Amino acid sequence: MLLKSLLLRNFRNYSNLELEFPCSINLIVGDNAQGKTNLLEAIYFLSTAKSHRTRIDDELIKHGEVFFNLKGRLESRLSSTVVEISKTLSGLKRVKINGKLQRKSSYLIGQTSVVIFSPESLALVKGGPADRRKFLDILISQINPTYLRCLQNYQLVLKQRNKLLKQIREKRATVDLLAPWDKQLIEIGTNIMEMRADIIAKLTSQARERHKELTEADEHLDIVYRRGLNWSDKTDAVQSRSLASESLLRNYNNALYEARDVDILKGTTSIGPHRDDLIIALNNFEARRFGSQGQHRTIALSFKLAEIDLIMSETGELPIVLLDDVASELDQNRAVFLFNLLDRLNAQVFVTTTQLNNLCLLRSPTTSSYGLNLSKCKIFEVKNGIINVSNA
Ligand SMILES: Nc1ncnc2c1ncn2[C@@H]1O[C@H](COP(=O)(O)OP(=O)(O)OP(=O)(O)O)[C@@H](O)[C@H]1O
Ligand SMILES: [Mg+2]
Numbered sequence: 001m002l003l004k005s006l007l008l009r010n011f012r013n014y015s016n017l018e019l020e021f022p023c024s025i026n027l028i029v030g031d032n033a034q035g036k037t038n039l040l041e042a043i044y045f046l047s048t049a050k051s052h053r054t055r056i057d058d059e060l061i062k063h064g065e066v067f068f069n070l071k072g073r074l075e076s077r078l079s080s081t082v083v084e085i086s087k088t089l090s091g092l093k094r095v096k097i098n099g100k101l102q103r104k105s106s107y108l109i110g111q112t113s114v115v116i117f118s119p120e121s122l123a124l125v126k127g128g129p130a131d132r133r134k135f136l137d138i139l140i141s142q143i144n145p146t147y148l149r150c151l152q153n154y155q156l157v158l159k160q161r162n163k164l165l166k167q168i169r170e171k172r173a174t175v176d177l178l179a180p181w182d183k184q185l186i187e188i189g190t191n192i193m194e195m196r197a198d199i200i201a202k203l204t205s206q207a208r209e210r211h212k213e214l215t216e217a218d219e220h221l222d223i224v225y226r227r228g229l230n231w232s233d234k235t236d237a238v239q240s241r242s243l244a245s246e247s248l249l250r251n252y253n254n255a256l257y258e259a260r261d262v263d264i265l266k267g268t269t270s271i272g273p274h275r276d277d278l279i280i281a282l283n284n285f286e287a288r289r290f291g292s293q294g295q296h297r298t299i300a301l302s303f304k305l306a307e308i309d310l311i312m313s314e315t316g317e318l319p320i321v322l323l324d325d326v327a328s329e330l331d332q333n334r335a336v337f338l339f340n341l342l343d344r345l346n347a348q349v350f351v352t353t354t355q356l357n358n359l360c361l362l363r364s365p366t367t368s369s370y371g372l373n374l375s376k377c378k379i380f381e382v383k384n385g386i387i388n389v390s391n392a
Contacts, residue, residue, distance in 0.1 A: 001112050001317045002075045002348045003043060009069040010062040012038035013385040021348070023378040027359060027392070028352045030382035036352035039382070040116065040322045043350060046072045046083055047114040047320065048138065049095055049105040057087050067091075074112050076317050081111055106141075106148055113142040113311045117304045118324035124303055125287055125296040129277035136278070139307055140199050143314045147195050154188045158269055161185055166267040178260070185272065186252050192273040193227055193248060199310070200225045200278065206306035207299075214298050214334055219282050221302060228275025229255040297329055301338065308347065323351045327358040339372050 002024075008017040013035045028036045037053075041060070044052045051060060061068045067088045074081045084096040085105070095105045102108065123131040141148040161181040167173035204223040211221040229251055255271045263269055280287045280299060287299055311319045321342060326335055339359075342349050353359050356379065359372055377392035 001320055003046075003112075003320055004073045004075055004080075006043065006046070007069070007071040008039075008042055009067075010065040011042050011060055011068045011070060012062060014038065014042075015062065015385065017385075017387060019380070019387065019389070021378070023376055024346060024348050025343075025372065025377040026348075026350045026380060027356065027372075027377055028350060028380045028382060029354070029356050030352075031354060034382040035385045035387075036354075036382055037118070037324055038385075039380075039387075040118070040324050040350055040352060042070055043072070043320065043322060044114055044116055046070050046085065047108070047112040048142075049085060049093060049108045052116050052118065053120055057093060058089055061087065061089055065089075076112075083108065083111065106152070109141045109148055110143075110145040113315065113317065113319035114322060115304055115307045115311065115319045116322040116324065117301065117326060117329075118322070119329060121300045121304060122296055125280055125291065125299050129275070132278045133274075133276055135303070136196055136199065136276075139203075139310070140195055142311060142319070143199070144195065147192070150188055150191050150195070154185070154192055154273065157181060157184045157188060158272070158274060162268050165264050165269070168264050169267050175260075175264070182256055185269070186249065186256065189272045190245070190249055190252060193252075193276070194245065196273065196276065197225055202310055202313075203303070203306050206309045207302045210305040210309075211298065211302035214302060214337060219295070220284075221299065222281040222284070224279040224281070226277045226279050228272055228277070230271075294331070298334065301330065301334060305338075305341065308345070312345075318345060318347045321347050321349045323349060325352055325354075327353050327355075343372075343376070 003021055005021065006017075006019045008014045011017075028039055030036050041051050041053065044050075045060070051057070054060070067086060070083075070085045072083050074083060082096075082098055084099075085093065085108075087093045093105045095102045095108050097108065097111060124135050137147075137151060141151070161178070164173055164177055164181060168175055168178070200223065207223060208221050211219065227248075252271070256269075259269075259271045263271075282291055282295060282299070285291075287295060291299065308319055308321065311317070323338075326338065330338065351359065374392040379390045379392055381388040381390070
């Protein structure tokens with residue numbers, strides 16, 4: 001997948017910007033607060049209809065303006081697609097694919113795929129379960145459009161069930177009314193957990209491989225899928241990973257039934273995929289609690305590389321890769337490893353940096369290979385929302 005051109009109107013600090021991307025490596029260079037991350041955010045938004053750093057779309061509208069527009073031309077092996085997104089202040093987001101207005105902005109997901117590595121990626125390791133679920137949800141949705149539909153249905157049923165739980169608590173409804181909602185919840189929830197288990201198994205083996213390469217086999221990475229099936233949170237993580245479909249249904253049923261009184265008391269559902277988590281361990285110790293900053297970064301990078309591998313193997317297309325400030329996030333060896341790999345894959349990459357030298361002089365002390373293949377680079381110099389393009 002390649003982004004061939006991009007148009008921005010009133011997006012963050014850009015008034016009017018049109019760019020072409022003929023090269024695979026795009027270096028976005030500029031001082032702090034000039035618009036580097038904003039440009040990556042626009043590309044991410046064009047693939048997911050979401051920002052990677054805010055949930056409030058109105059924040060993306062340039063201050064003092066009342067709308068933003070984004071337009072991009074994407075090319076895959078088989079087709080060319082024009083994606084347009086517009087948003088008015090307090091209004092709805094409109095997404096067009098090849099000129100056709102989409103009923104839901106989420107229809108965009110799966111048209112293109114994108115992988116971003118930024119300072120925010122650390123939340124994958126250091127953040128809470130919701131951060132890890134978000135990572136999984138975006139990854140699986142990009143690979144399998146059915147997943148996103150399941151997820152949206154699940155949220156609807158969950159909302160209805162929670163509403164009913166509150167009514168039962170307030171004696172405005174009876175417990176027997178829960179049965180049809182529980183049935184639906186378990187059916188969709190099981191589907192979601194099965195799709196998650198499948199991707200997590202593949203992700204784990206890829207991330208382990210990548211982590212081994214990055215650390216020269218010094219550390220052993222392990223990822224365990226902990227299903228949100230025990231309201232007292234004592235599920236045996238390893239055991240729950242290998243649940244077969246039938247026993248998953250049985251466990252889910254039992255867990256939801258056991259939690260019913262607590263759920264009514266709290267007015268919310270405590271069991272299900274909305275409580276799933278991933279336990280990430282390094283040499284058998286939970287990385288979130290025992291890992292160093294550098295280890296967290298390396299794990300996040302291993303996940304991101306595994307994400308690229310997985311999108312490629314599952315969809316047959318390379319994702320667009322966005323790297324925000326990696327030179328300051330990773331040490332020399334890891335950054336060189338990353339660039340060499342992306343060069344080998346021939347992925348389209350957008351890299352931000354404050355100092356071009358930080359990237360061009362990247363040289364691995366151990367392999368003495370350079371990080372960037374300059375013949376494939378275009379340089380985009382950003383100054384206060386205005387961009388100058390030159391060759392490397
Ligand atoms: N909605 C908006 N309207 C106008 N300007 C905005 C808006 N949102 C953010 N900005 C401004 O955009 C500028 C650039 O932000 P961006 O995050 O892209 O910087 P950057 O070049 O990545 O800097 P750094 O190197 O510090 O990460 C900032 O000055 C910020 O205040
Ligand atoms: Mg930035």
